[in-house]
Amino acid sequence: MPGELERLPGPVAAAALGTGPAAVAGELLGRMRAELPVVSGLGEREQVLVSAWLTGLRSARTRRAYAADVVAWLGWLAERDTGVLAAGRVHVDLWAATQLGAGAAASSVRRRLSALSSFYRYCAAQDLTGRVPTQGVARQVVDPDYTATVGLDRDQARALIAAADADAGAQASGVA
Numbered sequence: 001m002p003g004e005l006e007r008l009p010g011p012v013a014a015a016a017l018g019t020g021p022a023a024v025a026g027e028l029l030g031r032m033r034a035e036l037p038v039v040s041g042l043g044e045r046e047q048v049l050v051s052a053w054l055t056g057l058r059s060a061r062t063r064r065a066y067a068a069d070v071v072a073w074l075g076w077l078a079e080r081d082t083g084v085l086a087a088g089r090v091h092v093d094l095w096a097a098t099q100l101g102a103g104a105a106a107s108s109v110r111r112r113l114s115a116l117s118s119f120y121r122y123c124a125a126q127d128l129t130g131r132v133p134t135q136g137v138a139r140q141v142v143d144p145d146y147t148a149t150v151g152l153d154r155d156q157a158r159a160l161i162a163a164a165d166a167d168a169g170a171q172a173s174g175v176a
Contacts, residue, residue, distance in 0.1 A: 028055060053118070054067055076098075096112075
């Protein structure tokens with residue numbers, strides 16, 4: 001049923017993991033690697049960060065899309081010798097501009113920024129980083145301003161986009 005939690009792959013045998021934080025990390029990684037093999041290509045530290053974040057997302061489709069987005073982001077950062085928690089706003093702006101320059105649709109870039117924003121909000125909530133480098137970036141991806149959905153909850157973003165679409169429709173039909 002939509003909106004309900006979707007099952008993650010089954011647990012890794014507890015006996016194989018031992019006890020304590022290492023056991024939790026092992027189970028977490030086992031589940032995520034089984035569901036999203038793309039996560040396996042990351043370094044171990046990044047795998048744990050990304051897996052912990054993805055585990056909290058309810059939809060398997062969202063987990064899959066966001067995993068691909070964050071793995072691409074981390075690869076881009078690695079090419080620039082920048083750690084995931086050291087990334088700043090300038091990195092996010094450059095990443096978005098690079099994608100747009102390569103022909104990515106603005107809507108795709110906004111979705112990717114939404115994934116990054118979710119990831120960094122998770123990291124900030126866990127006291128892993130003191131800042132969210134994606135804050136406010138979507139506003140500058142493309143005009144009009146209704147693209148500024150980063151930092152809004154889902155209902156706020158949908159209401160904002162619906163209002164902008166209604167306004168654009170009225171303008172297109174000549175109604176002021």
